[in-house]
Amino acid sequence: MDIAALITWVVTALGGFYMLGTWIQRGGIRQQESGTSRLPAPAVFGHFALAAIGLVVWIIYVVADKTALAWTSFGLLLPVALLGFVMLARWIPVYRDRATAGAPPAAATVQTGEATVPAERHFPLAVVLAHGLLAVASLVLVLLTALGIGGS
Structure with missing residues (x-):
């Protein structure tokens, strides 16, 4: 079960890394001053940092097999899950706005017309859903492994 958790966690991290890259590339950091982005930079980077540290600890656990790890x-x-849920709740209205207004063209810049488009508006729904579902699976698998259920 520890390897299953590792695999789901790595795939989850890949989706998260894609969204982080998209958010940075589309101006999420610059949009902090104007308030255009609905995702606060401390939440984004805290989510990323804690998840990455947890993954490193999990890899060490898989090698060392120490329950404390x-x-x-x-x-x-x-806290990674809590920050993820907070960001999801803040992303949903941005997604709804995109769905009602239509997606911007692929060549659209961060500035479109008069209004600034939030960087997170460019997150594909499939990536957001897969990231969230795999994150929940990872959390459950890590808990079950820590409890000693299913063997390691």
């Missing part, structure tokens, strides 16, 4: 990873995942 499994629980440490789980403990790190809790």
Whole structure:
């Protein structure tokens, strides 16, 4: 079960890394001053940093098989999940605006016409959904492994 958790966590991280790159590339950091982006930079980077640290701890756990490391990873995942849910809640209105207004053209810049488009508006729905579902699966698998259920 520890390897299954590792695989789901890595795939989740790939989706998260894609969204982070998209957010940075589309001006998410610059939009902090204007308030255009609905995702606060501390939440974005805190989510990323805690998830990355937790993944490193989980990799060490898979190698060392020390229960304390499994629980440490789980403990790190809790604030990661909380930040993820906060960002999801702030992203949903941006997605709804995109769905009603139509997606901007692929060549659109951060500035479109008179209004500035939030950087997170460019997140593909499939990536957001896959990232969230895999994150929940990772959290459950890490918990079950830490509890000793399913073997390691």
